[in-house]
Amino acid sequence: MTGRSPLPLLYLDIDGPLLPFGGTPREHPARHHVTPAVGAAANPLLARIDPALGPRLAALPCELVWATTWMADANTDVAPRIGLPYLPVLDPPELSEEQQRADERRGLHWKTRALVGRAGGRPFAWVDDEITAADRAWVAAHHAGPALLHRVDPRAGLTDADFAALDHWLRGAGTARG
Template sequence: MNAIEENTVHPSRPLLALDVDGVLSPYGAGRLPGYVPHQVRPQAWVDWSAMVYPRPSHLVVQLNPAIGERLEALPFDLVWVSAWTEQELAALLGPLGFTQAPPHADLKGATQRTFFLRVDDPGVSPDAKGDLYWRSQDVLGWANRQDRPLAWLAPHFPKTVRRDFADGHAAPVLLHEVDPAAGLTDADFTALTSWAEKVAALEPAPAVVPRQCRDCGDRSTTVIAGRREDRVHAACGSCCECYCPIGDGSDAFQSCGDLESERCTRCGWCRICGCGC
């Protein structure tokens, strides 16, 4: 097997977000042809299994050494959106047949939560649906920072997650469900290739050059109803994460931006947010 090299990034290509359980490692149907079982103990699973009785001693994942090469041949930039750590994922690259190491997405806030999730979760997780929702929000926030077409592979996408991505990500999105009992099949690779070809044929989206916030210095945009919006307000020059005094004499602020020019003279509240008059 070839040595694992650093991943080559092609910014013009769409991103392909990968996870382990139910995507690269099938479960629920026994041993599959071409797959080799491995015993592992990722920390996210250890945290999750602490709530299970009787507590399992290890996790068995099935890995196919032909999958990595097929994924690398797709017209995508691969990236992990897994709860597994970079070190834990690095140990899977060889058994999966990867020749390059995909980067790990910076899911801000995800390190604060346990995100080992399976479609067949027996109910021992305290809030499996909630965890899945918050994980999708982390992935959505990361995808918006990349501002590139995204295909995400997972065993299941609830309607709420599909709606959030349709409304909250301006670039094309494919939320592709993989049968967790079968893993990635020829049909999945065909669907991914077809979608990437359609995206490549689209006209490029108009560029949005965000203005710098006078308070925090950040330059970024947000997405509202599928459209990119400049986060810096034209009237005051501040972004939506800087301060807008409520006007009650306290240090509390609203998260709409420092809109002093839009501040109601009677109650002190921002007229954009809705004053108290």
């Protein structure tokens, strides 16, 4: 039986990669008209989202998954602003308090276990501004497939160089670890 392997997953954080922090208003001008909103949609940083990011993300050879504290709000407050469809959302892992404390002591991000579990050995890239050496080591030890943990500068957000690196890795994801 011949069949194509499923596309690699791309776990995408919002704060930092899509919503740059720091800098001045001149460095991050509002890129489009923002309709007044309530709740999470009223976040003033939403004006920093570049609507061109959505088509660029959609063009990558992967399956996009939100990996963000925005949770379901990512689909209602962010995706429409950048032209992305409804995407699956990474759920936080169900850990005991003892395991949570142990992970925090070792510097493991709350998302790390969850994304490895959801991937189930499938190749994945993780785009975040909080990736550490502890996350890299844990993924290397616990994920059987290729993985790229791509840290984005939260002051700049996703850049052309980030997209080039992601596209290059995703196109070869079935053959090597990143």
